[in-house]
Amino acid sequence: MAEGGRHSRHSGTRRSSRAWPVLLSLVLIAAAGAGGLALHRSSQRDDSSSDTATTAPNIDLEARSAAVNEVLTRRAQAVLAGNEKEFLADVDPANTRLVSGQRTLFTNLREFGFAKLTYQQLAQQYDDSMVQKYGPSTYLVAVAMTYQIRGIDLGPVRAMLGYTFTQRPNGTWMLVSDSDLDKRLPRGSHEEAWDTGPVLVKRAPRVLVVVERGQDSLANSLISMSTSAVQAVSKSWPGGWNGSGVVIALDDKIVRGADYTQPMNAEDALAMATFVYRTLPGEVTGAGERADSYVVINPHNRDKVDARTLAHEFTHVATAPYGAFAPRWMVEGAATYVEFLPMAGQKDLAITQYRQDVRTKYLAKATGLPPDATFFDHADSAYPLSWLALDYLFQRFGGTEVGTLYRELAAMGSTQKERDRIMLEHVGMTEAGLFRALKAAAAA
DSSP states (O other): OOOOOOOOOOOBBSSSOOOOBBBOBBBBOOOOTTTTTOOOOOOOOOSSTTGGGGGGOOOHHHHHHHHHHHHHHHHHHHHHHTTTTHTTTTBTTTOHHHHHHHHHHHHHHHHHHHHEEEEEEEEEEEOHHHHHHHOOEEEEEEEEEEEEEEETSSSEEEEEEEEEEEEOOOOOOOOOEEETTTTSSOOOOOOOGGSOEEEEEEEEETEEEETTTTHHHHHHHHHHHHHHHHHHHHSSSOOOOOOOOOEOOOOEEEEEEEEETTTHHHHBBBBBEEEEEOTTTTTTSSSOOOEEEEEEEEEGGGGGGOOOHHHHHHHHHHGGGGSSSSSSSHHHHHHHHHHSOOTTTTTOOOHHHHHHHHHHHGGOOOSOOOOOGGGGGGGEEEEEHHHHHHHHHHHHHHHHHHHHHHHHHHHOOOOHHHHHHHEEEESOOOOHHHHHHHHHHOOO
């Protein structure tokens, strides 16, 4: 498997008169697109770069770097200060489409309420076609956006974008494009909610909701559901959870790591918890270091989302910082377990009957816990069996032990040998042993 991030998918299908969800998830790989974007900062040309780029005028690279840094600093400070004129001052005034898009971007960024915001040059990229388009002084560079949304992000996090600059006759530098690098950027680390059309951002304690501008009613509904879901996860997850729930419900079908243009996603998915990065993919580690997750709702199935859906996704948010290596049955089983617990404002589910239904309908036919590789090929049975496994672990060992088990599996369970070692240490059985215990409990 390529290194990358995993995002959860949650199906809108209902499976019985008891309204038990058939939950569905998806692994999405965060990988750089064609071109092998390098994130380390560099002032040297790559020997493999094109001959065309070598014909560029004699540019003082240190002076260029300093000048572009000034532009980036000015733009970040303009957002924090609410100064649109300053934000647009270094945008090519002849490109009316770019100016209009940057004006919308500024307005969107102001909606989010950043406590911190900086932009940092990473590494120059080379593309002959861009030089032909913009001229010999073209400077195509990957940029890290470090930000912290006030009252939402527990610490600074990073996203990525690509800027194209050219030098003016007076020696200053101006932005001529903000999209030339999009196809090279690591999946899930860009295409943020503020990069779309005009948005409306609404808040509640530990909740932030993003919708299309003018959709106040939808925003209010999502605020209410998100608040209930945040409270439920905070109460139910072992050790509590003090993070926040960000819900993005836009008409755009590709936002962050969620791609609802893919047929299966478009049809089945309700929402995905998409990773937020402390360090970007390829910057320190291939997959990046996770800080949190933001939930992106499928515009096709927006009317099917409820507080339980969001509790499922917010459990993924709560556990995202643990790491990438927990078994899929643990990841989805835990989220489903919390989703099914009693929740304020939601009708209690018939857990005892559901447990028996899962044992009869799915466990009786299974030969083991759902494996990662084929989890989504058999989602109708994989989710109920995963829930049953977590239900058993919580009932027998308690939340504290289950929470510790999850953390260690997520951090260190990259091989079956490690998973077995961790399972034996905490619950005295391997994954295979847990499946046998589920069978024995059903027989009893």
